[in-house]
Amino acid sequence: MKGKIHIYSLDVGLKGPVICYILIALIISVYSGCRPDHEEPVAVQTGKIIFRFEHHVNGAPLMKDTMAYTNAAGNHYLVTEVQYFISDVTLHRHDGEDYVIHQWKDIWYVDDDIPSTMQWDVFDDIPNGDYDSVSFTFGIPAAKNISLMYVNPPERDMFWPDVLGGGYHYLKLNGKWLNDTMIQNRPFEFHLGIGQIYAHDSIYVPDIIGFVHNDFEVVLPASSFTVKSDTIVDPVIMNIENWFQHPYVFDFASYPENIMQRQDAMHIACMNGKEDVFTTGEIEKKSGE
Secondary structure, X not given: OOOOOOHHHOOOOOOHHHHHHHHHHHXXXXXXXXXXXXXXXXXXXEEEEEEEEEEEEOOEEOOXXXXXXXXXXXXXXXXXXXXXXXXXXXXXXXXXXXXXXXOOOOEEEEEOOOHHHHEEEOOOOEEOEEEEEEEEEEOOOOOOOOOOOOOOOOHHHHEOOHHHOOOEOOEEEEEEXXXXXXXXXXXXXXXXOOEEEEHHHOOOXXXXXXEEOOOEEEEEOOOOEEEOOOEEEEEEEEEHHHHXXXXXXXXXXXXXXXXXXXXXXXXXXXXXXXXXHEEXXXXXXXXXX
């Protein structure tokens, strides 16, 4: 009969143990052929994260349009608007792995006049686990800071002039301060973006010989948390007074109107910004485990 194995008709004299071995081998091969080539991967459990942005002065929420504040240089000032970008937000896991937020949004715009920008419900599914800290780039890194990538307001209105390096502002912190006579309010524009290097100590565009990218990394202190298939709410607090005092005291009288085209002033802002301008509040769980 074709297609059948006749063990009993083999020419060699097979003994009982040998026949058993052959049968066992056949059974193993049949079962092996039925097994899948690979096991199904175990689904990774995930949660969500929300960043809530807050602006404080001296430990209390910012009061806009009120001459209520005095900086370390003794300048009395008020704030009219706060606008900025953060990018490349990174969650640093306890096991050494980093998770970079990148789905749909890797750059976030914050504007205290637009409530919807004051909370970022991150689209990414965050893998469960322990995270030691949160870091981000303040501003937009050079590789991503491309002119005309925003065509609609409000982000569009953060453009940085092409002749000054192009791309977009990192920060617009606008307000007024009292001059030395304590009588007249003077406007100030504390703006961060790409800096310029000038020949002949001038501030004229034809004398630009180079550019400085002033974006910087911020590591939020005390920003550890654990994701267990829940939602974490992480407050990101800008402490506005610290733009003007740590480690360098910033005197409005030295730059009475603005700091654009003044890389020495923007460098001070960067050093102060990465020192302690940003902190975090109490991290919350929005939903139960």
